[in-house]
Amino acid sequence: MTEYAETVSWSSFLKSISSFSGDLSALSAPPFILSPVSLSEFSQYWGTYQDLFLAIAQINKQNYQAYYPQIRSIDTPEVTRMLAVLQWYLATLKCQYTSRTQKGGFEKKPLNPFLGEVFVGKWENNETKKGDTVFLSEQVSHHPPVNAFAVINEENNIQLQGYTQIKSSFSKTLKLNVKQHGHAIIDANGNSFLITLPAIHLEGMLVASPYVELEDKSYIQSSCGMIWRIEYSGKGYFSGQKNSFKANLYVNSTVMEKEGKPIYTVSGQWSGASTILDGSKEVLFSDISRYQPHSLQVKPIDNQHDLESRKAWDDVAKAIELGDMKLISQTKNKLENHQRKLRRKEEQENKHWQNRWFKRVDVIKAKTEPDLEGEAINKLVALAKLSGLSIKNIPSGSKHNTKEHKKATTASHWSFVMNNWLNEKEIKI
Numbered sequence: 007m008t009e010y011a012e013t014v015s016w017s018s019f020l021k022s023i024s025s026f027s028g029d030l031s032a033l034s035a036p037p038f039i040l041s042p043v044s045l046s047e048f049s050q051y052w053g054t055y056q057d058l059f060l061a062i063a064q065i066n067k068q069n070y071q072a073y074y075p076q077i078r079s080i081d082t083p084e085v086t087r088m089l090a091v092l093q094w095y096l097a098t099l100k101c102q103y104t105s106r107t108q109k110g111g112f113e114k115k116p117l118n119p120f121l122g123e124v125f126v127g128k129w130e131n132n133e134t135k136k137g138d139t140v141f142l143s144e145q146v147s148h149h150p151p152v153n154a155f156a157v158i159n160e161e162n163n164i165q166l167q168g169y170t171q172i173k174s175s176f177s178k179t180l181k182l183n184v185k186q187h188g189h190a191i192i193d194a195n196g197n198s199f200l201i202t203l204p205a206i207h208l209e210g211m212l213v214a215s216p217y218v219e220l221e222d223k224s225y226i227q228s229s230c231g232m233i234w235r236i237e238y239s240g241k242g243y244f245s246g247q248k249n250s251f252k253a254n255l256y257v258n259s260t261v262m263e264k265e266g267k268p269i270y271t272v273s274g275q276w277s278g279a280s281t282i283l284d285g286s287k288e289v290l291f292s293d294i295s296r297y298q299p300h301s302l303q304v305k306p307i308d309n310q311h312d313l314e315s316r317k318a319w320d321d322v323a324k325a326i327e328l329g330d331m332k333l334i335s336q337t338k339n340k341l342e343n344h345q346r347k348l349r350r351k352e353e354q355e356n357k358h359w360q361n362r363w364f365k366r367v368d369v370i371k372a373k374t375e376p377d378l379e380g381e382a383i384n385k386l387v388a389l390a391k392l393s394g395l396s397i398k399n400i401p402s403g404s405k406h407n408t409k410e411h412k413k414a415t416t417a418s419h420w421s422f423v424m425n426n427w428l429n430e431k432e433i434k435i
């Protein structure tokens with residue numbers, strides 16, 4: 007599409023969203039801001055920096071001093087592990103929120119996954135003999151859209167699972183605000199970590215080059231008691247730099263709530279370099295450009311199952327690449343009508359869609375009927391209690407004592423069921 011035409015349709019698009027409220031996926035957007043990628047692919051970013059992810063499981067009493075030699079004051083493997091979790095987490099932010107806008111691109115509207123859509127792959131770590139890591143993503147709900155994900159490396163005994171539900175709204179100044187519900191939980195050799203999801207907003211909408219900026223706070227609570235509080239800021243905030251953050255490590259959430267002395271403070275750019283206060287000295291903590299992202303191995307489309315994202319959306323993705331609006335709506339309607347027919351058939355037969363690898367667990371009820379698959383939920387309850395965070399269905403990272411928590415009535419989450427994956431017959435990695 008020509009530059010001029012794009013500008014015209016972008017400004018008419020902005021006019022259309024200025025009066026829009028509701029589910030983003032319902033908003034029709036001009037072809038040049040449609041992405042041929044399904045949102046079900048976005049959760050792969052939790053595992054893209056495999057070396058940083060696996061380090062969380064590999065740190066032990068014998069090797070912990072080798073990880074951050076520049077930080078003289080480190081004295082336990084637990085603290086080293088907390089630093090490794092933060093370094094990995096910052097790397098996931100870079101992937102999650104800037105990988106589409108690095109080379110001058112801008113955020114586009116991803117394809118809205120249908121119920122039961124899956125996206126699977128693996129990271130082959132053969133060069134470092136760390137065993138393969140499996141990645142699973144399943145659209146466990148379509149109304150509202152919820153994506154659940156798991157990253158599993160058996161050789162190193164580390165597994166991440168979680169889910170994301172986004173709630174978005176436009177501000178008067180056409181800023182797109184997105185609150186995330188959900189969380190991620192890591193289990194690594196007996197240590198577990200609860201990671202909350204930051205709120206985000208889209209900058210640059212008025213100049214037709216939107217990019218994500220993180221805001222407010224998020225937390226990483228460890229089963230050993232220590233907790234990270236990460237505060238985000240961006241251009242125009244006090245720091246003035248894009249993608250800025252400040253992270254404080256506290257011995258526990260009580261000290262954090264009292265604004266006690268942090269064990270460490272790390273600050274800088276989550277998409278670039280950051281430093282750590284080691285006593286009175288400021289030393290380099292992490293420079294993400296020094297780490298290699300691993301690309302996920304995904305089967306060719308011909309070997310994929312009909313429920314796998316790239317096969318299911320292939321016609322639509324091709325139409326988007328052609329920028330052919332008519333063909334886009336034709337191919338999208340075909341897929342969406344097929345889904346509506348399936349839902350109607352299930353209704354008539356009084357059947358409901360069976361989720362594949364994740365199950366919904368109502369935490370309040372589960373307290374009376376604890377079950378094995380709810381194991382991750384029990385971890386969520388334990389870690390949330392340690393951190394003072396709410397387990398109700400309110401924005402990720404909300405505190406336990408807020409009026410929003412008191413007002414909320416439900417506390418149900420999505421939990422990965424390893425047995426369902428081990429017994430999976432149709433979808434292959």
Ligand SMILES: CCC(=O)OC[C@H](C)CC[C@H]1O[C@H]2C[C@H]3[C@@H]4CC=C5C[C@@H](O)CC[C@]5(C)[C@H]4CC[C@]3(C)[C@H]2[C@@H]1C
Nearest residue numbers: 030033035039048049102113114115116170172184216
């Ligand atoms: C309908 C409004 C619209 O189309 O606006 C068009 C704008 C050009 C772009 C808006 C889209 O920007 C995309 C960025 C997406 C988030 C990126 C990363 C993540 C992290 C991942 O773990 C969970 C999903 C999440 C939060 C994505 C959610 C969807 C976002 C905001 C897309 C916007 C629709």
